Amino acid sequence: MPELPEVETVVRQLSSKLVGQKIVKIDIRDHLVVSSTIKKIIPAKILGISRYGKWIILNLDQHRYLVIHLRMTGHFYYIPKENNPSLFPQKYVAGIFHLDSGSHLTFNSIRRFERIFSTNQKGFAKLLAKLGPDPLAENFTFPHFNSLLNRFPHANIKTKLMDQHFLAGVGNIYAQEALYRAKINPLQRIQEISPPKLKQLYSTLRTLLQQAIDHNGTTVHNFAHIDGKGDFQNFLAVYQKDKCQKSHLITRIVQAGRSTYYCPVCQK
DNA sequence: CGAGGTACCTGACAGC
């Protein structure tokens, strides 16, 4: 499940391979996933690649952008020109980008929830306006986090952490792990949580995300980054676990249609 | 405002 750390890993790898190259052609195999409007912006030079929450942005020349969301099963394969493209997975290929170097970038989508489209500066600004702050941004301080939380005293803490309008990048796995580390019950409303615990949540969330990036993300189900798989799944404490680190039984509940795993003993 | 549900999708897996 690509969340912030997984997307960050993909962005770093894409950057090292693609920046400076020019997209000269695109083959669209799945029009649901890859917008056909992309054809109109080609050729396009890739100036830079960045991440906003879970969105990947390819910054192209002439103030154009290629926007990608990996959802659950989106995956890029980079095929250097010396490699035979037929040796790479042919299944679930939604689009193939041809680069001026002779290399290829394929985008594979299993569940077809994934999206790639092009946009201009206006569309790009509109996308960003919908997103909350990035929890790893330098200017994202505890007072900032606290003031955001205070605007939703009645909201459920776990659901709010996953709300991209509130905070951009945190998904189901890292929301649960952060709450476990901060010893906060996922059923609590924001106003019920003590200020010291909120402070703890702030710092633990940032540490957690940074550690996951250092491990190239978490690999569960289908996620793999371009150059292999991350290994942060070995450091998860509650997600899909039977027992917590103190051997208490983990409980699974459903919140907003999503599984939440937590320890009723450690997370009062 | 917030909670809950549904739709979008396909594959993995359990159970009969």
Next chain:
DNA sequence: TGCTGTCAGGTACCTC
């Protein structure tokens, strides 16, 4: 073998 049901889940959109 082959079917059915459940689960995985990010986001948009709807209702209460």
